[in-house]
Amino acid sequence: MSWDVEAGATWHAVIVDLLARVNFALGDELPDEINKATAPIGLDVTIYLVDHEQQRLWPLPRQGKPPPPPMSVDGSLAGRAFTSVRTQVPDPDTAPYRMWVPLIDGAERLGVAEVLVDPPPADRTRFQRWCESLVGLLGHLVAVKMPYGDSLHRARRTRAMSAAGELLTQLLPPLTFSAHRLSISAVLEPCYDVGGDAFDYAVDGPIARTMVLDAMGRGLRAGLTGATALGALRAARRDDHGLYAMARAADAALTEQFPDLRFVTGVLTELNMDSGLLRYINAGHPPPLLMRGAKAVRELPGGRRLPLGIEDSRIVVGEEILEPGDRLLLYTDGVVEAYDQGGDRFGVERLVDLAERCAAAGMPGPETLRRLAHSVLAHQDGPPTDDATLLLLEWSPQAAERTQL
Incomplete structure (x- = not known):
């Protein structure tokens, strides 16, 4: 469905639903719960966490979807979003509309989020602001869940x-x-x-x-x-x-x-x-x-x-x-x-x-x-x-x- 940036009530409902879903979610359940909450407004969100070396971005797996390959921090548009702490848009005229949004907790860089929507939004500036707010919340949620299990820690480790x-x-x-x-x-x-x-x-x-x-x-x-x-x-x-x-x-x-x-x-x-x-x-x-x-x-x-x-x-x-x-x-x-x-x-x-x-x-x-x-x-x-x-x-x-x- 088309994402209506004027639908504040719909956006509010997504945030409320997301918070309710993740309240008891385990760390490895976060990606699926996030996408269940954002599905009504047509958003597909993939979370990438940076490894401890800060060299690659690793996707968090989702049920029923093969994980995309990791990406290098240096030399990729996703990596540029991470290093500059600025949202990157590969091609604003291509469907689905894609953004790479920095995933941060306060000022701590955790990775990036890939946000997809189809068809592209009419008001892209406002759409980007809404998505940056959403991903900002996701950064806090990832950090909150991190101490209570090992799956999110494993996602950031490339060796013992x-x-x-x-x-x-x-x-x-x-x-x-x-x-x-x-x-x-x-x-x-x-x-x-x-x-x-x-x-x-x-x-x-x-x-x-x-x-x-x-x-x-x-x-x-x-x-x-x-x-x-x-x-x-x-x-x-x-x-x-x-x-x-x-x-x-x-x-x-x-x-x-x-x-x-x-x-x-x-x-x-x-x-x-x-x-x-x-x-x-x-x-x-x-x-x-x-x-x-x-x-x-x-x-x-x-x-x-x-x-x-x-x-x-x-x-x-x-x-x-x-x-x-x-x-x-x-x-x-x-x-x-x-x-x-x-x-x-x-x-x-x-x-x-x-x-x-x-x-x-x-x-x-x-x-x-x-x-x-x-x-x-x-x-x-x-x-x-x-x-x-x-x-x-x-x-x-x-x-x-x-x-x-």
Whole structure:
């Protein structure tokens, strides 16, 4: 049937029916329940989830329909919708009318939705807005169902996850968060076999806090060390302690749990968006990079102390005044210490060059980090020997808008 964009009551009925259908639906039942709800208005919807590598988009199967093949994020129109967070229309004059709509939960990119309707709608602009609203709801529903079963997790995995990877990835927040005044993005590689890298963030009122951690060693033991530090830091932060007390809490937890001396390097930051004051502690870690405009202006050298887990009474909190629009890039040493076959190090210079080019192109934060991480992996000769984690804080409303439809 023709989809009448003026039929608000019909649209409302579809949304009500969809919410009723998915209330008790399992994760693997979502695709069929979605299409039962949208059938009365002639919409056919296929959900594609991005894999953890952020390289391919994988369709969620539907009963009685052979699944379409997965699509590459790079080089496909569906992938362009994912990377740009903008709806793509292949050919507006072809029936059925097709759109690729980004599937996001808040600002977290989950994949894309293919929306088909035949015949093409008369008012395509309004039709697109309605469909983007629908797919926005679907993104929330996928995220809500994710923790309660394994089918949606399996859809995003192309190989087995290690025990350490499973432990840490379940402790981490979403890769992207946006609010009115900032956007925070992160990425962690290798995504299936994390050693001891971790990241975290929290935004409350005008205060935005971030951290990147790198536990010594590899495998499950490093994962347990990183998880202990992350838990201690997060608990202290939620008890409203400042950076100094957070670092002390991590010292105490690591010393208590690992008497054989297990330590974690890391950077803890706290940005007051009302004043622009950035306070930070660097516990034996690569210094943060400050970007202004599309240029990396300097490394932040202050706030130095010994790694977490090694008591240091000389903790000094570094300070820097940021300007609206600034970017702060945190990373672990696995990024810059990746080597190619000839022994050439990826290095800070290469990281800065790529970050500046992405900034000059106005690329959204999550897409910037996806490309940086893939560049690090492509540079290496063979499997990674260390975790590589990046976190980008962008202090501007425009940065947040670039992560939204």
